Amino acid sequence: MNPKTKRTPARRRRRTRRWPLFLSLLLILAILAGVCQGCFGQMSRLKNAQLPDWVDSQIIPVNGSARRGVTMKRVTDIAIHYVGNPGTSAQANRDYFAQPDTQVSSHFLIGLEGEVIQCVPLNEKSSATNERNRDTISIEVCHPDDTGQFTQASYNSLVKLTAWLCDTAGIGRDHVIRHYDVTGKLCPLYFVAHPDAWEQFLAEVKAF
Numbered sequence: 001m002n003p004k005t006k007r008t009p010a011r012r013r014r015r016t017r018r019w020p021l022f023l024s025l026l027l028i029l030a031i032l033a034g035v036c037q038g039c040f041g042q043m044s045r046l047k048n049a050q051l052p053d054w055v056d057s058q059i060i061p062v063n064g065s066a067r068r069g070v071t072m073k074r075v076t077d078i079a080i081h082y083v084g085n086p087g088t089s090a091q092a093n094r095d096y097f098a099q100p101d102t103q104v105s106s107h108f109l110i111g112l113e114g115e116v117i118q119c120v121p122l123n124e125k126s127s128a129t130n131e132r133n134r135d136t137i138s139i140e141v142c143h144p145d146d147t148g149q150f151t152q153a154s155y156n157s158l159v160k161l162t163a164w165l166c167d168t169a170g171i172g173r174d175h176v177i178r179h180y181d182v183t184g185k186l187c188p189l190y191f192v193a194h195p196d197a198w199e200q201f202l203a204e205v206k207a208f
Contacts, residue, residue, distance in 0.1 A: 010020075010081065013032065013190045014103060014117065015021075022125050028112060032117045042074060042075060042169060042170055043071065043072065043073070043123050045168065045169075045170065046075065046122035046123045046168065046169060047123040047186045047197070048122070049124065049168050050124055050163060054116060054157075054160075055097050055108075055118055055161075056115065056116065056118070057117075057118045057119065058094055058117050058119065059118065059120065059121060060094070060097045060098040060119050060120065061098060061106060063101075063102070064125055065100075065101075065102065065103040065127060066095075066097050066098075066102045066103055066104060066105040066170065067105055067119075067120055067124070067126075067127070068124075068125060068127070069124060070124060070125045070132060071123055071124055071125075072123060072124065072125055073134070073135070074135055075135055075136065075137055075169045075171060076135045076136070076168075076171060076175060077132070077135065077137075077171070077177045078136065078137050078138075078139065078162050078165050078166060078171075078175060078176045078177070079128065079129040079132060079136040079137070079139070079177050079178070079179060079182070080140045080141070080158070080162070080176065080178050080179070080188055080191065081106060081128055081129075081138060081139065081140045081141065081152075081178075081179045081187050081188055082140065082141050082142075082143055082187055082188035082190070083099050083109075083120045083140050083141065083142050083143065084187065084189075085134055085145060086144060086145050086146055087112075087144055087145070088143060089111050089112065089141060090109040090110060090111030090112075090115050090116075090117045090142055091111070091117065093140065093142065094117050094119050096111050097119050098119075099168055100128070103126050103127060104119055104125045104128060105119055105126050105128060106119060106120070106122075106128040106138040106139060106140040107119060107120045107122065107126050107128075107137045107138050107139065108124050108137075108138070108139045108140070108149075108161060109139075109140050109141075109142070109159040110139065110140070110142060110154050110155065110157045110158055110161065111142050111149075112142050112144060112151050112153070112154060113153050113154075113155060114151070114153030114154055114157040114163055115157075116157055122137060122165075122168070122169075123146045126138045128179070129142065129175075129179055129182055130183050131176075131184055132182045132183070136177070137156065137165055137169065139162065139165075141154050141158055142154060143190070146193075147189070147190055148188055148189030148190040148192075148193075150190065151157060154197050155201075158201070159201065159204045159205055159208055160208065161174055163205050163208040166205070171207045172200070173205050173208075174206065176205060178191055178192065178198065180192045
């Protein structure tokens with residue numbers, strides 16, 4: 001055998017060590033491909049989701065701020081808010097979101113009588129939860145007074161809508177957060193001031 005082509009034990013060891021690295025790279029690529037496919041599937045489901053008949057779709061126009069028309073890459077949580085404007089209706093808040101100079105919005109509004117209005121498509125970013133706009137679906141809830149406590153009708157709709165959104169996004173009913181959990185803002189006020197009420201709400205969403 002030509003000594004220039006003879007495989008020494010050291011060369012064989014180096015060649016052998018390359019295989020675990022190669023297999024590791026293949027595994028990482030497979031995992032990334034699975035994640036991308038899962039995110040694409042989730043966004044497709046949300047884009048084409050059939051809304052329940054108790055949701056009134058009134059999508060606001062794209063204005064570059066309140067609704068930017070930017071598609072999310074994935075949804076990991078449902079974010080709960082309160083409107084912070086006592087006594088106002090879901091319709092009034094939706095119409096405010098739709099104004100050309102408004103810079104805030106949410107995917108859904110729940111009114112004092114439990115009515116539900118959709119303002120932003122499920123697969124798009126809203127302008128409600130700061131840096132978590134990239135991966136959350138937001139719900140704003142109206143309230144009758146400064147305590148921020150929701151009416152029973154509003155609360156019932158919130159439980160129902162949150163559970164439906166978790167199921168539709170395929171994220172499980174434990175993926176629910178408050179605006180407060182993102183920025184420390186006292187929103188939704190009643191659920192921040194009364195952690196026991198928040199825990200009860202989470203339990204009711206899971207059990208719905």
